[in-house]
Amino acid sequence: MTGAIPAEWPYGAAFWQRLGRSIMDVILHLGAHRTATTTFQHYMRDHSDDLASKQIAFWGPERVRGSVTPGLFRRSTAPKGRNLAKRAEGRIRLFAAQAKAQGIKQLLVSDENLLGNCKQNIRAERLYPAAGERIARVSAAFGGQVRRIVLTIRAQDLWWASACALTVSRGHPVPSPTRLANIAHSRRSWRDVITDLACAAPGAQIDVLTFEAGAGGCERVLRAALETDVPTDTRKRWLNRSPDLQSLRAALAEQGSDPELLPDTLGRWQPFTAEQTAMLRENYADDLHWLFAGAEGLATLTEDTCPNRAETYLPSGAFTKGQRDDQGQIEGHVAQHR
Known part of the structure; x- marks a missing residue:
């Protein structure tokens, strides 16, 4: 025989790259919410021309929500029998094809609402319960070209507190003590969200950053992407x-609501009791331990050794942890379960 059958076929974008076919890589920056995503998106718009000169395009929330994904997550059929999700998939592929025809090599799509939104999380009393299904639809719409997913996570006690403050400021009810207790006792953590993403887009490399390590520094996030x-x-x-x-x-x-529903004090609102806060922090510690241990090959934790938000550049001591680094793998990985 003159050739051999490969032990493992490359998936998605890596398949076409292995064949020598030039394609456009799609990179999803999924947030999460309350990790300086708005700041990052403004930074991207400020530098859109500079990035375009490097054949990098940016789709932010205005475009994604306004003309790209409407209908993608709806299961209902519109009047006249039109399938809204199928129409959205076709629209995404059309826009992606137009970007590729313009010479774009990397398309960065940044919209935290692709995972869901804070109101849905609070109602469900869990972190992004539909993340897997939603990102599976996004990945399918891009035809397997999603090469990387970037996710910034944050300590659950502060993430939920920030999410509650945001929703209340926008007119949603103050979460009841029962709801807050259910959130604190939920076993769903960032580990589950990341596992769902790995299943939804098995051809994509997942890079995870912590909000605490750099408070969502824009350059740090873009460098990871x-x-x-x-x-x-x-x-x-x-x-x-x-x-x-x-x-x-x-x-x-x-x-027109009762201000007495909130404490009459100053500073950050922490709606959870001390015991609930400790439970949420313990969940986050478990998440970080899992990520430091390699995340079962599903994701890579990108770290800063200096947690100073004012730093302009990633410190020289920055490093990554993950199974792909230990094994010297460069291309994307396939999700594995143990």
Whole structure:
């Protein structure tokens, strides 16, 4: 025989690259919410021309929600029998084909609502319960071209507190003590979200960053997404920060709700009891331990050794952990379960 059958066929984008076919890589920046995603998206828009000169295109929430994904997550059929999800898939493939025809080599899609939204999480009392199904639809719509997924995670006690503050400021009810207790006792953690993403897009490499290590620094996130030199963030903004208790009480009064539902103090609102906060922190510690141990090959934890948000560049001591690094693998991996 003159050839051999490969032990494992490459998946998705890697398959066509192995054959020498030039394609456009799709990179999904999924947030999560409350990890400085708005700041990152403004940074990307500021540098869109610079990135375009490097054949990198950016789709932010305005485009994604306005013209790209509407209908993608709807199961109902519109009047006249039109399948909204199928139409959305066709629209995504059309826009992606247009970008590729313009010479784009990397398409970065950034929209935290692709995972779901904070209101849905609070109602479900769990972290992104439909993340797997939603990203599976996104991956299918891009025809297997999703090469990388970037996710920033945050300590659950602070993430849920920020999510509650955001939803209350936008007119949603203050979560009841029962709901808060159910959230604190939920066993669904970032590990489950990441596992769902790996199953939904098995051909994609998943890079995880922690909000605490760099407070969502824009350059740090973009470097993880593109693995190349990135524009310097000179503006150092921090947009869409959580409103404090004073602002939330004022918002409740303006909405016609009772401000007494919130503590009459200053600073950050922490809706959980000390015991509930400890439970949520323990869940996050378990998540980080799993990620440091290699995440069963499903994801790579990208770390900063210096947790200073004002740093312009990733410190020279930065490193990554994950099964693909231990084994010297460069291409994307296939999700595995144990």
